[in-house]
Amino acid sequence: MRTYLTKRLLLIVPTLFGVAAVVFVIMRVIPGDVTLLILGGDQTGRIDPQQLAAMRHQLGLDQPIAVQFGQWLWDVLRLDFGKSLWTGQPVIEEVLIRLPLSLEVAILATIVSVLLAIPLGMLAAVRQDTWVDYVIRLVSIGGQAIPSFWVGILVILFLVIYFGWGPPLEFTPPWVDPWANFQQLVWPVITVGYRYAAVTTRMTRSTVLEVLREDYIRTAWAKGLRERAVVIRHALKNAMLPVITLIGTEFAFLIGGLVVTETVFTLNGVGRFVVDAVAHRDYPVVQALVFLIAFCFVIVNLLIDLAYAWLDPRIRYH
Amino acid sequence: MSVHTSLMEAAASAPLAPQLSWLGHVATFVRRKPLGAVGAFIILAMLAVAVVAPWLAPYDPYQPDYTAQFVGPAAEHWFGTDEFGRDVLSRVMYGARIALFVGFAASLAGCSIGATLGVVSAYCGGTVDLLLERVMDVLLAFPQLILALAVASILGPAVPNVVIAVSVPIIPRAARVVRATALSIKHNQYVEAAHGLGASHRRVVAQHILPNVFAPYLIILTAQLGTAILAEAALSYLGLGAAEPTPSWGLMLSGSAPAYAEKAPWIGLFPGIAISLAVFGFSLFGDSLRDALDPKLRGR
Numbered sequence: 001m002r003t004y005l006t007k008r009l010l011l012i013v014p015t016l017f018g019v020a021a022v023v024f025v026i027m028r029v030i031p032g033d034v035t036l037l038i039l040g041g042d043q044t045g046r047i048d049p050q051q052l053a054a055m056r057h058q059l060g061l062d063q064p065i066a067v068q069f070g071q072w073l074w075d076v077l078r079l080d081f082g083k084s085l086w087t088g089q090p091v092i093e094e095v096l097i098r099l100p101l102s103l104e105v106a107i108l109a110t111i112v113s114v115l116l117a118i119p120l121g122m123l124a125a126v127r128q129d130t131w132v133d134y135v136i137r138l139v140s141i142g143g144q145a146i147p148s149f150w151v152g153i154l155v156i157l158f159l160v161i162y163f164g165w166g167p168p169l170e171f172t173p174p175w176v177d178p179w180a181n182f183q184q185l186v187w188p189v190i191t192v193g194y195r196y197a198a199v200t201t202r203m204t205r206s207t208v209l210e211v212l213r214e215d216y217i218r219t220a221w222a223k224g225l226r227e228r229a230v231v232i233r234h235a236l237k238n239a240m241l242p243v244i245t246l247i248g249t250e251f252a253f254l255i256g257g258l259v260v261t262e263t264v265f266t267l268n269g270v271g272r273f274v275v276d277a278v279a280h281r282d283y284p285v286v287q288a289l290v291f292l293i294a295f296c297f298v299i300v301n302l303l304i305d306l307a308y309a310w311l312d313p314r315i316r317y318h
Numbered sequence: 319m320s321v322h323t324s325l326m327e328a329a330a331s332a333p334l335a336p337q338l339s340w341l342g343h344v345a346t347f348v349r350r351k352p353l354g355a356v357g358a359f360i361i362l363a364m365l366a367v368a369v370v371a372p373w374l375a376p377y378d379p380y381q382p383d384y385t386a387q388f389v390g391p392a393a394e395h396w397f398g399t400d401e402f403g404r405d406v407l408s409r410v411m412y413g414a415r416i417a418l419f420v421g422f423a424a425s426l427a428g429c430s431i432g433a434t435l436g437v438v439s440a441y442c443g444g445t446v447d448l449l450l451e452r453v454m455d456v457l458l459a460f461p462q463l464i465l466a467l468a469v470a471s472i473l474g475p476a477v478p479n480v481v482i483a484v485s486v487p488i489i490p491r492a493a494r495v496v497r498a499t500a501l502s503i504k505h506n507q508y509v510e511a512a513h514g515l516g517a518s519h520r521r522v523v524a525q526h527i528l529p530n531v532f533a534p535y536l537i538i539l540t541a542q543l544g545t546a547i548l549a550e551a552a553l554s555y556l557g558l559g560a561a562e563p564t565p566s567w568g569l570m571l572s573g574s575a576p577a578y579a580e581k582a583p584w585i586g587l588f589p590g591i592a593i594s595l596a597v598f599g600f601s602l603f604g605d606s607l608r609d610a611l612d613p614k615l616r617g618r
Binding site: 016019021022023141154157161252256263275286294 | 452453455456457459460461462463464465467468469470471472544548551552555556557558568571580583586587590593594595597598601602
């Protein structure tokens with residue numbers, strides 16, 4: 001286990017280095033000059049060359065590219081992503097303000113999806129090719145085909161038409177008013193969770209089906225165990241491994257879902273911050289967020305791999 | 319002796335399995351994979367609508383008509399009109415062109431580049447493989463939509479840029495799958511035999527590797543088509559894809575749809591149905607194709 005752990009941890013370093021490099025490169029190939037964008041020019045669109053040079057110097061853009069990259073790496077290590085071109089605030093502060101909301105939606109959506117997906121997927125597998133199975137499959141295939149922003153729009157259409165609902169203007173944290181917080185987030189959580197649950201349901205169904213064909217399940221039946229014991233204790237436990245991996249890889253979709261869902265519900269979270277930053281061409285923010293999201297994704301995948309190794313001894317000795 | 323030889327010749331020339339015509343293959347697919355056939359039908363119907371949209375669409379999708387704003391679905395406007403009085407049905411029909419164009423172009427480009435890199439990586443091995451694999455690892459560290467967003471943010475909103483933005487995240491995914499297959503084929507005896515007979519690298523790749531990676535290539539291509547259409551819709555919805563007044567399904571859902579929820583819910587309804595139907599069709603077809611082509615899943 002220790003060798004595996006060390007190997008897996010060491011592999012993270014070049015990946016994160018690569019992520020930092022990709023983000024750096026992406027932001028350097030922007031057509032046009034960031035400094036021109038910041039200064040904006042006067043009314044005639046002219047920019048004082050002296051001011052331009054000073055700004056380039058301030059941003060370190062007059063340095064050789066290798067030095068710039070080194071500086072960017074050093075800044076990343078200190079979580080210093082510069083200031084937002086739009087608000088003028090340090091990027092990391094802006095991110096931290098928005099993080100609790102996105103984190104809450106992400107965690108709740110994951111919980112909702114797991115609570116829905118695993119029982120439903122198991123049920124569909126156990127009742128394979130009956131109407132129960134068909135309904136569950138249809139709903140879950142639908143969840144993958146329907147874009148989550150459209151689910152969000154439908155929810156809003158429904159809420160507006162029947163309840164005269166309006167989007168919340170300000171986020172209420174759960175520690176201030178849990179009920180208000182619940183009312184604000186229940187729909188976004190369902191919107192994000194539905195898609196997430198759809199994928200997990202399909203995966204659970206297919207892995208449980210696979211496990212149900214194993215010899216030890218036949219043995220469990222043969223020795224007269226009840227269905228519940230066979231399915232939950234013998235089948236589900238063994239079917240969970242790929243599902244756990246999937247929950248990790250689906251984290252990417254979760255973030256994608258957050259980006260669009262926060263926009264649909266006008267929630268001021270990290271996801272919407274990305275979209276706003278891209279729309280305002282606020283490059284320091286885009287750069288920081290793309291890096292941080294990739295960083296989280298790498299860490300989540302690492303945790304999933306470790307959980308996998310812990311649960312499945314065959315991997316540790318590979 | 320002569321009888322024996324002729325018998326052998328007859329045996330050698332006899333078809334091993336009944337040769338199916340093109341139509342026969344289609345009939346078998348429909349019979350064995352009815353859901354896949356439904357998916358294929360949806361895709362073909364959408365392709366047909368996209369191609370004949372200029373003749374089929376009852377109105378000009380770009381032409382505003384301020385005398386007919388927010389008209390509900392009726393005989394004159396089946397899907398109603400939007401806030402500019404544009405016919406939603408016509409816009410949905412033209413939207414099929416953009417969705418399918420971006421879907422096909424982006425997944426073809428992404429999968430082909432990815433597959434090429436995967437084959438190169440597997441065939442060359444060594445440092446090339448190690449380097450390419452690390453690059454793919456890094457690209458896979460970005461969630462698909464985030465990478466597409468980052469690329470779109472540099473390129474700016476326009477249809478060709480969306481194709482690029484959507485295809486970039488597909489590259490590492492296709493490369494992974496194709497590399498794995500190519501790697502297993504590379505170690506087959508017939509590849510070694512070809513090398514032993516003095517076949518050039520180009521010949522080995524063209525004759526032995528490429529035909530064998532075609533099935534996984536096709537599987538990943540169909541799987542990515544739906545994803546690409548969804549990504550285009552999401553980017554356009556976020557205002558980073560096609561720009562107004564292009565009738566892109568995602569763009570039709572942004573802004574006006576939730577704003578006029580009470581007044582004209584149909585604006586937010588039909589483009590969403592179109593996106594879902596397209597993705598649904600591609601995933602049904604893709605799943606069945608995978609089942610049919612993947613020997614591990616055959617007969618299930």
